[in-house]
Amino acid sequence: MTSRRLGNWLGLAYALTVFAFIFLPVAVLVLYSFQGGRLPVPPFDGPSLKWYGQIFADRKLMSALANSLGVAAISSAVACVLGFLAALGLARQRIPGAALMRSVIIAPLTVSYLIIGLGLLASLNASGFRPSLLSVGIGHAVINTPLCFAIIYSQTGAHQINFERAARDLGATELRVLWHVSAPVLAPAILASYFLSVTFSWDEFIIAFLLSRFEVTLPVEIWSLLRSGLNPKTNAIGSIVFLSSVLLVFALELLVFRKRGNP
Amino acid sequence: MSGGAWTRERILALGFVLPALAWTLVFFVAPFGFMVAMSLWRRAGAELVRDWSLVNYLGFLARPHFVEGLLNSIEIAAIVTAASVALAYPLAWFIAARVPAGWQRIALALAIVPFWTSYVVRSYAWTLVLSNKGVVNEWLTSAGLISEPLQLSSTRFATVTGFVHFFVMLSTLTIFANLKQLSPNYARAAADLGAGGFQTFRLVVLPLTLPGIMVGGFLSFALCLGDYITPQILGGNNELVLPQIIMLQLGRRADFPMASALSIILMLTVTLAYLACARWLKLERA
Numbered sequence: 317m318t319s320r321r322l323g324n325w326l327g328l329a330y331a332l333t334v335f336a337f338i339f340l341p342v343a344v345l346v347l348y349s350f351q352g353g354r355l356p357v358p359p360f361d362g363p364s365l366k367w368y369g370q371i372f373a374d375r376k377l378m379s380a381l382a383n384s385l386g387v388a389a390i391s392s393a394v395a396c397v398l399g400f401l402a403a404l405g406l407a408r409q410r411i412p413g414a415a416l417m418r419s420v421i422i423a424p425l426t427v428s429y430l431i432i433g434l435g436l437l438a439s440l441n442a443s444g445f446r447p448s449l450l451s452v453g454i455g456h457a458v459i460n461t462p463l464c465f466a467i468i469y470s471q472t473g474a475h476q477i478n479f480e481r482a483a484r485d486l487g488a489t490e491l492r493v494l495w496h497v498s499a500p501v502l503a504p505a506i507l508a509s510y511f512l513s514v515t516f517s518w519d520e521f522i523i524a525f526l527l528s529r530f531e532v533t534l535p536v537e538i539w540s541l542l543r544s545g546l547n548p549k550t551n552a553i554g555s556i557v558f559l560s561s562v563l564l565v566f567a568l569e570l571l572v573f574r575k576r577g578n579p
Numbered sequence: 580m581s582g583g584a585w586t587r588e589r590i591l592a593l594g595f596v597l598p599a600l601a602w603t604l605v606f607f608v609a610p611f612g613f614m615v616a617m618s619l620w621r622r623a624g625a626e627l628v629r630d631w632s633l634v635n636y637l638g639f640l641a642r643p644h645f646v647e648g649l650l651n652s653i654e655i656a657a658i659v660t661a662a663s664v665a666l667a668y669p670l671a672w673f674i675a676a677r678v679p680a681g682w683q684r685i686a687l688a689l690a691i692v693p694f695w696t697s698y699v700v701r702s703y704a705w706t707l708v709l710s711n712k713g714v715v716n717e718w719l720t721s722a723g724l725i726s727e728p729l730q731l732s733s734t735r736f737a738t739v740t741g742f743v744h745f746f747v748m749l750s751t752l753t754i755f756a757n758l759k760q761l762s763p764n765y766a767r768a769a770a771d772l773g774a775g776g777f778q779t780f781r782l783v784v785l786p787l788t789l790p791g792i793m794v795g796g797f798l799s800f801a802l803c804l805g806d807y808i809t810p811q812i813l814g815g816n817n818e819l820v821l822p823q824i825i826m827l828q829l830g831r832r833a834d835f836p837m838a839s840a841l842s843i844i845l846m847l848t849v850t851l852a853y854l855a856c857a858r859w860l861k862l863e864r865a
Contacts, residue, residue: 323776327673334670335689338748341704342693344714348707357712398599405595409588421599424607428805428849430822431842435610438617438835458606461599490591519697521808526829535699542703542812546710554700561695 342558349551356548367552377553380537383449384518387533391456392464392513398457399464400506404498407472408480425462432458433523440527447529455523460513467512471505511568515561618839627836635840645824649844652820655735655810656803659742660796666743667750667795668788674751675758687755691748698745702812705741706732709813733815741809746802750795757791758784790860797856801849821845 348356350363371377402421406414424432436455440447476498483497484490499506521535528536534557541550619631639645674686693701708714709731716728731737765787769779807822814820819827821841828838 324677327669327677330669331673331686334666334747337666338690338693338744340714341701341708341744342696344707345696345700345704355712356707357710358714358717398602401595402599405592408595409592411589411593411596417596417600420608421596421603424603427611427846428801430805430807430825431611431614431846432607434825434829434838434842435614436606437829438839439610439613441835442613454606458603461602465599515695521699535697538697538699538703542699546707550700550703551707554696554703557700558696561697562692565695 345551346555346558348548349555351548351551354548356546356551367548368556370549371553371556374549377534377537377541380532380534383531384534387449387453387456387524388514388517391453391517392460392510394453394457395460395464395513396506396510398461399466399509400468400499400502402465403469403472403502404494407469408477421465422462424458425466429459429520429522433526436523437526447527449528449531449533451527452524452533455527456513456517456520459520459523460516463516464506464509464513467509468502468505471502476501507571508568511564515564518561614839615843617836618843620836622834622836625833635837636844638837639840639844644819645821645841648819648821648824649848651818652804652822652845653848655738655742655820656800659739659746659803660799662739662743663746663750663799664754664792664796667747668754668792670747671751671754671758671791672784675755687752690751693744694748699808699812701745702741702809705737705744705813709737709740732813733817735814735818737813737815738810741813742799742803742806745809746795746799749798749802750792753795753798754788754791757788757794761787793856793860797853800852804845804849804852 344356347360349367350360350365351367352361352364399421402417405411406418411417433455436451436458437447440451445451479497479501480493483493488496519535520533521539524533525536525539532540534553538550538553541547541553617627618635619633620627620629621632621634622628670690674683674690678686696704706713710716711728711730711732713732715731716725719725720728761784765783766779769783774782805822807826810820811823811826814823822845825838825841825845828834828841
């Protein structure tokens, strides 16, 4: 059937066009990070690694990078522990008011980051605290706790509860049940939610922008780089962020999801 | 209440839930409540006056450029949502129906690769592409289509392009998920009953994938309305959207009450859109 084959070719052409649109900015970003000249626009006169050299020599950028990693690692750990415990508690027993508790814990997912940041900033000012990396971390744990909770809660069930019961019958203390049974059984969900939180925190701008002052995270530092206009240095740091995220996702895919035997 | 006794296990379970609950109450519910209260106070000079009134909300209505900001936001979000879904649907369909099963995951993963650039960097990358000396103008010039570079960056077009880029990826995912759930038997049945390819699509497949379209569309609309970064980096300062106006209230004027009121207006807009979607989906199912 020729019309069907024609349709397939058209479909393929369309898909490739959309893919080109999707990849265009990323390709331009990475290509012109190797620009030799001072402007990341055609003609390309590289390849040169000088902008990468510049960002590694830029102390502000490097400390912002370290801040971002720290905030992401710690706030995600907090979110993960809070989400994990709440998921276990709500999965194990029927507590009166459980539906209400679930909706309270999930609630931050339904509100835009701008509003969460604004509320925290207003409360921070009113209570006399100064914006800092700590407040950024609190903000990120607020947005990520519901996410961790939802992911881990969706994986709880009779299977894990029976394991826990067996361990308790064999005389394990509650802490040992938690550490040796519940956590390992739910490990894929915990890891997935942790890494998802890390990527969200790592990339989050508006809360970090509102809630930080002198020490900032990487997206906020990149934001202030943008004021200098088009600059291959911004391309270089952007490319590094992109490549590290892709590697993280790739590693996650191999380590966590493949193990569970997903297709 | 059946079995409502507070056994040891139950108290323990409650103890597990409490930290997350307390965390959310202290760092989300309370600040949010404070913001709502603040929107009903007002700023006089540098002072916060705690008398309850709707003065900020009335002030919003009284200032044409605030109302215009909201309208710009809604307009841009609507254009972006429609364009994203329209671009994403054929792509999702192509991946679900024409790409061999073993390659679908890879095709989908490729379609969302730019997700992993930082959001700020992605908008910056579009300024590179669209700037006067950028690749698009360069291509058009060397192809002889234009002699003067087009003003593409710092326009609404640039904002919309940046948004559509992001939301095409998102909508492709939701629509693809929906298409995969459909049993191929629907299309087979339609074909057996004599429907042609396009008829099958219009009368069977499309209606059955409306939920995926609505989910992708609503997410696009809501996230687009609330976003500050993309219009700020790509849009220039010719027209402002509501989140930009909110940030201006905070930055230059430190007018928290007004910023809070505007944020709540923004949130109500999203809620209305949500209710409309939910109602529409329910009607569709009934």
